[in-house]
Amino acid sequence: MTETVATNVTWHEHQVTREEREKLKAHHGAVLWFTGLSGAGKSTIANAVDTLLNARGIHTYLLDGDNIRLGLNKNLGFSAEDRAENIRRIGEVAKLMADAGLVTLTAFISPYRADRDNVRALLEPGEFVEILCQASLETCEGRDPKGLYKKARAGEIKGFTGIDDPYEAPEAPEIVLDSDNKGVEALAREVIAYLESKGVVPA
Amino acid sequence: MTETVATNVTWHEHQVTREEREKLKAHHGAVLWFTGLSGAGKSTIANAVDTLLNARGIHTYLLDGDNIRLGLNKNLGFSAEDRAENIRRIGEVAKLMADAGLVTLTAFISPYRADRDNVRALLEPGEFVEILCQASLETCEGRDPKGLYKKARAGEIKGFTGIDDPYEAPEAPEIVLDSDNKGVEALAREVIAYLESKGVVPA
Numbered sequence: 587m588t589e590t591v592a593t594n595v596t597w598h599e600h601q602v603t604r605e606e607r608e609k610l611k612a613h614h615g616a617v618l619w620f621t622g623l624s625g626a627g628k629s630t631i632a633n634a635v636d637t638l639l640n641a642r643g644i645h646t647y648l649l650d651g652d653n654i655r656l657g658l659n660k661n662l663g664f665s666a667e668d669r670a671e672n673i674r675r676i677g678e679v680a681k682l683m684a685d686a687g688l689v690t691l692t693a694f695i696s697p698y699r700a701d702r703d704n705v706r707a708l709l710e711p712g713e714f715v716e717i718l719c720q721a722s723l724e725t726c727e728g729r730d731p732k733g734l735y736k737k738a739r740a741g742e743i744k745g746f747t748g749i750d751d752p753y754e755a756p757e758a759p760e761i762v763l764d765s766d767n768k769g770v771e772a773l774a775r776e777v778i779a780y781l782e783s784k785g786v787v788p789a
Numbered sequence: 790m791t792e793t794v795a796t797n798v799t800w801h802e803h804q805v806t807r808e809e810r811e812k813l814k815a816h817h818g819a820v821l822w823f824t825g826l827s828g829a830g831k832s833t834i835a836n837a838v839d840t841l842l843n844a845r846g847i848h849t850y851l852l853d854g855d856n857i858r859l860g861l862n863k864n865l866g867f868s869a870e871d872r873a874e875n876i877r878r879i880g881e882v883a884k885l886m887a888d889a890g891l892v893t894l895t896a897f898i899s900p901y902r903a904d905r906d907n908v909r910a911l912l913e914p915g916e917f918v919e920i921l922c923q924a925s926l927e928t929c930e931g932r933d934p935k936g937l938y939k940k941a942r943a944g945e946i947k948g949f950t951g952i953d954d955p956y957e958a959p960e961a962p963e964i965v966l967d968s969d970n971k972g973v974e975a976l977a978r979e980v981i982a983y984l985e986s987k988g989v990v991p992a
Binding site: 637 | 803804805809810813814836839840843846848849850851852856860861864874878881882884885886888889890891911
């Protein structure tokens, strides 16, 4: 079996690199981390950015509550510990996907600065793009598409961000989107313009 | 803000679909799940398949101990519970990556049939390709590239698959690779031929 072992060694030396994966896609991998209150437009804007990127031939993937909470993180609840672990796992998956060469979008409230900073620390400089969806509590509560604020005000949901749990806004996000005053398409185009300016995607 | 909300609704209706992600790549997403004893060639053959696929323009990603145990699953040990959770999380990530349109390769001993079958159940029919790297314990122990069998025989590692913990071979894997008698390149080409025959990648 000496021959086989020798062959193994040769193959091990040629692993597909991140550079080769990115070359195939003609753009870099990155993590677009949308953060903000419930109702601030994270998921909506992330979907709009995803749509614009896909139309331009950019290879993307969107991680959100729908595909994370029912799958990878279905064994996590809403204790402080589980919330941190929720964001940690999402960060690790986003890192793997960026390493795969994908522009990975995440849409989670992710209210705690420390959790987001831990994700940033996992990634290379420039690879983590923190996007604050800025909207007043009034705006978000006025939208309340899922009726969650109403339930939180009624005490039916405990520890709801913005009501009885804090939202720690990023101190130096790469992008701030004014979701109080601008529409989804305009905000999505601001994100695209940023990615072009940084060379993440071709202009 | 009625206008903004209305815009939100419109955008929400256009989410990038798996079909659109796959169209961009000109192939389907899939999970190539390599299983077998330590030393059976999982990682080596998976790397060889990865290299061949990349050279053909297929968008891939390889999940292995290097990028999983130090990241997503760094908070898991080797208890029965943690081993099951290890494979569960890898399966969920592989599912997300296949949904992203990637041909995702995984190289883990994954010794228990139930754990692997749980991953299969997460995926659509045809999407999970179980690949048994078949090699006798003698072959694997003879290779012992990391000296792990030696340590297990000396009792320095407990619960080592094939020594004092069982390996439950798949009953109906999609592919069986004869790693006792064939070289890495020939085995890698068997995997490629299977993927072509099933239309996962273009012939």
